[in-house]
Structures are given as structure tokens and as C-alpha cells.
Amino acid sequence: xxxxxxxxxxxxxxxxxxxxxxxxxxxxxxxxxxxxxxxxxxxxxxxxxxxxxxx
Numbered sequence: 001x002x003x004x005x006x007x008x009x010x011x012x013x014x015x016x017x018x019x020x021x022x023x024x025x026x027x028x029x030x031x032x033x034x035x036x037x038x039x040x041x042x043x044x045x046x047x048x049x050x051x052x053x054x055x
Contacts, residue, residue: 012037 004023009016012018015035032039 006041008041010022010035010037011039 006021006023006026008019008021009033010019012032012035015032015037016036019030019032019034019039021041027041027043029040030036031037037052
């Protein structure tokens with residue numbers, strides 16, 4: 001059973017490391033191992049964030 005991996009770049013302009021994140025982390029916060037920046041893993045396109053629906 002293979003787990004899908006997302007690749008995303010750290011938004012910290014001084015880091016820009018490419019992160020490999022498991023797909024189950026969507027909607028959660030992960031930390032860049034290189035610089036320590038907290039990064040929110042985006043939801044798949046077409047899904048609404050439940051917190052924004054309440055506003």
C-alpha cells in the first residue's frame with residue numbers, strides 16, 4: 001500500500017526547501033525541518049474550509 005506524497009515549497013523566502021508531505025496531512029500544519037516555519041498544507045481544490053463556511 002503506497003501513500004500519496006505531496007510536494008510543496010517552504011514559503012519562507014530565505015529557505016525555499018521542497019517538502020515531501022503525506023496526503024493525509026492536508027488541512028493540517030507541518031513544520032519545515034530546515035528553518036522551522038509552520039506551514040498549512042492546503043486542502044484539495046474544490047473542497048471548502050469548514051472554518052471559512054462559518055464566517
